[in-house]
Amino acid sequence: MRNLNPAPLLALGLIAILFAELASVAVAAVPDDAELVLVVSPPWRGGPEAIVAAAGGSVVGPTNAPLAVVATDATPAAFKDAGAWFLLDPKNVPFLCATETP
């Protein structure tokens, strides 16, 4: 009996890969009392700077990414209420081929 369609298996495997990779980002979850947060937000709501401003926070540093900025002066809950997708600890974000986080 070898009549199983391989496409669902391939899809499940790719989903597992995606899940494992996204799960690694969870190690950079910010605590509730964090002072510096990496605010990741959609670009269609004014960008991350607008989200930070809406939350009452302020952007840290001179350079910004298209979907995220490092922010402070507001609670993580405020950033999420302002429309952020998720918040990360900027000191602990893991990336595949980087030897160290900035």
Next chain:
Amino acid sequence: MSTDDTTSSKESAIALTRKVAMGMSPIAPIAAFLVGGNLTAELIAASALLAVAFASNRVAVKSQAVVLAVVLIGQCVAFTSAFAGHPWQLDSHMLFFAVLAIIATMGSIPALLAGVAVTAGHHLAFGLLAPSLVFPSLEMMDALGRVVFHAAIVIFEAAILLWSMARSQKAEALIISGREELSKSAAAAEEAQVEAEAAREQALEVAARTRKEGQKAAVAVEEISAAASAAADTAGNARTVVEQTRSYAEGSGDVVNRAMDAMAAIKTSSAEIDTIITVIDEIARQTDLLALNAAVESARAGEAGRGFAVVAQEVRKLAQRSADASQQIRNLVTTSSEQVSEGVELVGETGEALNQILGAVSELSELMSGIAENAKQQSEGLNQVSVAISQIDTISEDDTRQTITSRPSLALA
């Protein structure tokens, strides 16, 4: 190694790879546990990949390798993500290279390409694109350089593995081709052996038939030889009889000659008898004249001579009867002479006929001699033919024995 053998070997390699993939499932959760990674997430991912690896046995063989390649690369991703935030995360990348080599053992180019594609997609998405989107202060050039460096190594390894697989498949194809050629040669040899065996059987049948016919011919020739010998003997006997016949004919010629001599003697005697009869005739005539003179004288004598006349009359009658008798004898002698002459002619003809018979018998004797000689030569020739047939029979028997004894070597060939 036939095509079936190759398929079986490939299925065996896929089955072994499946066991490796399933055996690698605990590695990522264990690593997460040891380095403080996201254990729950790694358990979920590892379980999903284990299920996919297990279920891969249910898809078509040609797709199993691709599914297992995705599972193995997924386990690498899970293993690397288990090291998230850990200094060894970069070192965990080495598992990708080991896994690509494991994928290559399945001998499936699509599977290897799928593994490389998933690795490249994963690295581009999560090693380059995602950081550039979300991390403002990341040194992009540094990240890009590392990703490109890793990609170059992956591509190099994949190229080496593809080249190796292509060589292996080419060698495999050559081996299969060689085996097929060998199989064809073996089949041809077997066919030739069958044909040789059939020819040998046919040769045995022909030899047996030849021997049988030869034996019949030998018997027939022996019979003919015996008949020729008997004919020669008969011809010899006939020649003897002819010789005897010629001897008899020659003897008959002598008899004829003697008969002709006897006839001549009879003829001479008849002439002498005729002479004697002439004398007797003369005597009878003179006696008649004397009797007539006596009668005349007795008549002259009268009565006194009457008695004498009677005597003279009687003498005259006797002379007449004597003349008549001599005439009859002459007639008989004449007839006898004529018959003797005729007999001489007949005896002469008989002699000529006997001479002709003698010539014919002589010719017949020569012919019988020729027949006897020919029959003798024929008998000797037939004896030689009989000997030749006997030798042919012996040769045929030897050939048959050699053909039978050569059978085991033929079977071993």
